[in-house]
Amino acid sequence: MGKPMVRNLLRHGFPVTVWNRTPERYADLVAEGASAAQTPARVAAESEIVIAMLMDWSSLVNLMEGPSGLAAALRPATTFVDMGTDPPARARELARTLEARGVAALDAPVSGGERGAIDGTLSIMVGGSEAAFRAAFPVFEALGSTIVHVGPAGSGQVAKTCNQLVVAVTIEAVAEALALAKAFGADPAKVREAMLGGFAASRVLDEHGARMLERNWKPGAAIKVHLKDRAHIYEAAQAAGLELPAARAVFERIKAFVENGGGGLDQSALYTLLDPDRAADS
DSSP states (O other): OHHHHHHHHHHTTOOOEEOOSSGGGGHHHHHTTOEEOSSHHHHHHTOSEEEEOOSSHHHHHHHHSSTTSHHHHOOTTOEEEEOSOOOHHHHHHHHHHHHTTTOEEEEOOEESHHHHHHHTOEEEEEESOHHHHHHHHHHHHHHEEEEEEEESTTHHHHHHHHHHHHHHHHHHHHHHHHHHHHHTTOOHHHHHHHHTTSTTOOHIIIIIHHHHHHTOOOOSSBTTHHHHHHHHHHHHHHHHTOOOHHHHHHHHHHHHHIIIIITTSBGGGGGGGTOTTGGGGO
16 A cells, blocks of 8 residues: 555655665656665655554564664654554554654554555544644645544554454445345345445445455455454453454454465455355355
8 A cells, every 4th residue: 555655645746765675666666756765764864754554563663673774763853654553552652652752653544445545535543643743734635535633642543443343343244234135035236235325335335245246355455454453453442341242253253264265355255154155256
C-alpha cells in the first residue's frame, strides 16, 4: 500500500524521500519524482514528516533501531507517523519515547485496502496531539477521504483494532448468510441484492459478498493478515476485561483456515468453509 500512497503524495506536490530494504521496489517511484535514501536515517534527515507503512510491529522496531535507523536520526520538531497497524499500548509507548526527545508522534493506521490507497480514499484514524495532527493534516488529505483525529496517542490504533473486529465478524456473517440462502435454494446473488437495500447493507456485503459469489479469492487483503489483528484484539480485550465472544469465534475459524493452507487467499475465502460447493476451490 505504501507505493500508491507515495504516488498520491507526489501527485499533490509533496517532495518525497523513500526507503525500502529492497531498492528495486521503489525504482519506479524515483523515476516518477521521488528521491531515494540509502538508509532510514537519511529519510529522517531530509524530512519534516516521516511516515512508516509496515506490516507489523517487529518491522517497525527494526526500522527504528540501529545507527542507520529512524529513531537516532529523528530531529526535534519532526513529526513521525506510523500508518501501519500496531498494538495500541505500544503506540503509546513509542509516542512517549519520541515526545521526550521533542519529536511529535502520531499513530494513523488506515482502512480501505489497496484500492483505497490507489484512489486516495483511505480512512485514516489518528491518535496523538492536536498540534501534530494539524501539522500532518495536509499530508493525510492527499491520502484519504475520511480523516478522524480520534484522540491521544494510541487512539488511532484502538480505532483500527475496532475496525478489524467489525470487518472479520461481518465477513463471517455475510458468508453464513449467503451459504444459508444457497442451502435453502434461494439465489444468493438476489438475496445479497435485497440485503444491500436494507439494514444489512455494508461495504463488506457489497465487495466481499461479490467476491464470494464470483469465487474470486485473489487477495485484495490476504486472510493471514487477520492473525495479527487477532493478537491485537485479544490483547486489547484482556486489558479491558472484555470477552468479545463473536470476535473470538470468528478469529479461531480464521486461524484454523490459515493453518490449513488458506492464508494467502482473500478474506472472503472464509465463505469456502460454509459453501456446499467448496470442493470446487480445492
